[in-house]
Amino acid sequence: xxxxxxxxxxxxxxxxxxxxxxxxxxxxxxxxxxxxxxxxxxxxxxxxxxxxxxxxxxxxxxxxxxxxxxxxxxxxxxxxxxxxxxxxxxxxxxxxxxxxxxx
Numbered sequence: 361x362x363x364x365x366x367x368x369x370x371x372x373x374x375x376x377x378x379x380x381x382x383x384x385x386x387x388x389x390x391x392x393x394x395x396x397x398x399x400x401x402x403x404x405x406x407x408x409x410x411x412x413x414x415x416x417x418x419x420x421x422x423x424x425x426x427x428x429x430x431x432x433x434x435x436x437x438x439x440x441x442x443x444x445x446x447x448x449x450x451x452x453x454x455x456x457x458x459x460x461x462x463x
Contacts, residue, residue: 368402368444374455375443377433383450389425392453396421398444405446425452 383389390405392398396416404412416422425433433439433454440455 362403364403364406365399368399368406368446372399372402372442372444374440377436377439377441380441380443380450380452381434384425384430387424388449390449390451391423391425391429392421392451393423394419394421398442398451398453401451402444402446405449405451 380389390401392401401413401416401422403409404416413422438457442453442455444451
C-alpha cells in the first residue's frame with residue numbers, strides 16, 4: 361500500500377452524526393457515494409489531483425450533502441458514518457445498518 365494511503369487508512373474511522381455536525385456547519389463535508397473507495401477519494405484530494413476529483417464530481421460520486429440528508433442525519437441519532445479527514449474537508453459515507461437494526 362502506498363504511504364499516503366496507509367496514512368489515510370490510519371485516520372479512517374466510524375463516527376456518529378454528532379461528531380460531524382461542526383464540519384457540516386462549516387460546509388466541509390463531502391459525501392462519497394456509489395462504488396468510489398473513500399480512501400481513493402482521500403488520496404486524490406490530499407494530492408490535489410483535480411482531474412480525478414472533478415471526474416468523480418461530474419459522475420456524482422463526490423457530492424455535498426443535500427439539505428434533506430442533513431435533516432435526516434440530525435434526526436437519526438443511531439446513524440453511523442465512515443469518516444476521513446483530509447483537511448479542510450471531511451469525507452463521509454453513511455454505513456448500512458445491520459439487519460437487526462433495520463427491522
